[in-house]
Amino acid sequence: MKKLIMIISIVLVCSCAFAKTPPDSVKKAFAKKFPTATKVSWGVEGPKEWEAEFTFEGSKISANFSDDGTWLETEREIKAVDLPKAVLESVKSKYSDWKIVEADKTETSKNGTIYEVDLKKGMKSKSLAFKENGMSIKE
Structure with missing residues (x-):
């Protein structure tokens, strides 16, 4: 049985x-x-x-x-201008000549809210993740 x-x-x-x-x-x-x-x-x-x-x-x-x-978790695409100011400043300080091609806001049960940013410069691309205060958690 x-x-x-x-x-x-x-x-x-x-x-x-x-x-x-x-x-x-x-x-x-x-x-x-x-x-x-x-x-x-x-x-x-x-x-x-x-x-x-x-x-x-x-x-x-x-x-x-x-x-x-x-x-x-829940993930939603957002406009780059809707990223928190601290995240935008972090991106601009290190990647001023890169273009933001996509931004996401991810709310997780374990890590709270995370902002993911996909960048492009010519043929190169890069994905970054930040806390709301601009602290990088993935580069």
């Missing part, structure tokens, strides 16, 4: 992963956090992590949840 239950569990988990349909715990947590989301599409982000891409309050957003429905 235990083997049968284990086999059924594995089949259910695999079928959800292949069908790109998250478990009910994830769908419920998502609906609670983003009740008015539209155009939702799901993908598998990792072995026990799901990512939803959707529109919420006029913005295109992605959010990640663990299999048990725990929210992990």
Whole structure:
């Protein structure tokens, strides 16, 4: 009987992963956090992590949840001018001749809010991450 239950569990988990349909715990947590989301599409982000891409309050957003429905992070693209002043100053001080091609605001359950900036200079590109106070956390 235990083997049968284990086999059924594995089949259910695999079928959800292949069908790109998250478990009910994830769908419920998502609906609670983003009740008015539209155009939702799901993908598998990792072995026990799901990512939803959707529109919420006029913005295109992605959010990640663990299999048990725990929210992990939310990422939204923002305009470069909407970056915190300290982040813009940090970027300009070290990369004044680079162009900001994309900026994202990521809220995480572990690290709080992080701002990611993608830069381009000719054929070179670089991705950076900062805390709101302009402190670099990834260069």
